[in-house]
Amino acid sequence: MDACHALIRVRVPDRPGALGLVASRIGALKSDIIGISVLDRSDGSAIDELAVVIPDADLIPAMVREIAEVDGATVESVEIVDGIAEPRFDVLERAIALSRSGSRAELATELTRHVQELLRPEWCVTTGPQIHAALGTIGTAANATLSLPVLGWTVSIGRASALTATEHGLATRYCELADEVGQRLSALTRTD
Numbered sequence: 001m002d003a004c005h006a007l008i009r010v011r012v013p014d015r016p017g018a019l020g021l022v023a024s025r026i027g028a029l030k031s032d033i034i035g036i037s038v039l040d041r042s043d044g045s046a047i048d049e050l051a052v053v054i055p056d057a058d059l060i061p062a063m064v065r066e067i068a069e070v071d072g073a074t075v076e077s078v079e080i081v082d083g084i085a086e087p088r089f090d091v092l093e094r095a096i097a098l099s100r101s102g103s104r105a106e107l108a109t110e111l112t113r114h115v116q117e118l119l120r121p122e123w124c125v126t127t128g129p130q131i132h133a134a135l136g137t138i139g140t141a142a143n144a145t146l147s148l149p150v151l152g153w154t155v156s157i158g159r160a161s162a163l164t165a166t167e168h169g170l171a172t173r174y175c176e177l178a179d180e181v182g183q184r185l186s187a188l189t190r191t192d
Contacts, residue, residue: 004057007049007079009039013072014046022050022073025066030055035084040164047076047164051084076161079120094118094174098181104151107185108133111155111178115171121159128153146172148179 008026012018023033035051054060057080064075094114101107112126112133121143123136129152140158147154155175157163163171 004054005081005084006052006054007081008052009047009049009076010067011045011047011074011076014041014044019048021070022067025070026052026063029059029063029066031063039166095177098177101181104131104182104185107178107182111174114174115155115157118170119157119163119167121157123158125156126153144168146175148175150179151182
């Protein structure tokens with residue numbers, strides 16, 4: 001029996017106590033919530049991503065059933081992950097990695113990797129003049145296409161579920177940062 005880490009995305013009614021009821025159900029299975037991210041709030045419901053340490057992966061089906069017992073709550077996805085990063089450090093480390101890119105190709109690869117890690121889509125592709133970086137297998141239609149106007153790049157993201165407003169905002173900010181880094185790389189290249 002080995003503990004595992006999971007990211008559980010739940011939709012709950014946007015009312016006081018609803019998430020607490022979900023947390024109680026998770027705790028009843030001797031699992032520990034170590035992080036919560038509110039991904040979206042609209043139309044009377046919230047989508048939250050819960051970082052959970054579960055004593056045994058075999059408990060996941062029972063946990064999904066327990067959460068479904070909360071009035072109005074549904075589990076949208078469960079993803080077992082190697083570990084759960086501290087979100088404040090994680091954001092800074094991604095920004096530092098983008099800023100340390102030594103070429104446009106490296107920047108495109110880093111950007112694609114970071115968007116993939118943030119949103120966990122089935123696929124992510126960054127394209128532009130002499131640039132192509134891809135992760136995943138393209139199968140679903142693109143949920144979002146983001147532009148980097150300075151570099152002339154496009155980041156396309158595809159997954160089964162739509163991006164929330166928060167996820168779209170995060171990906172947009174990473175693209176803005178990459179565009180800024182790319183502009184500085186171009187300036188350095190011209191002066192060398």
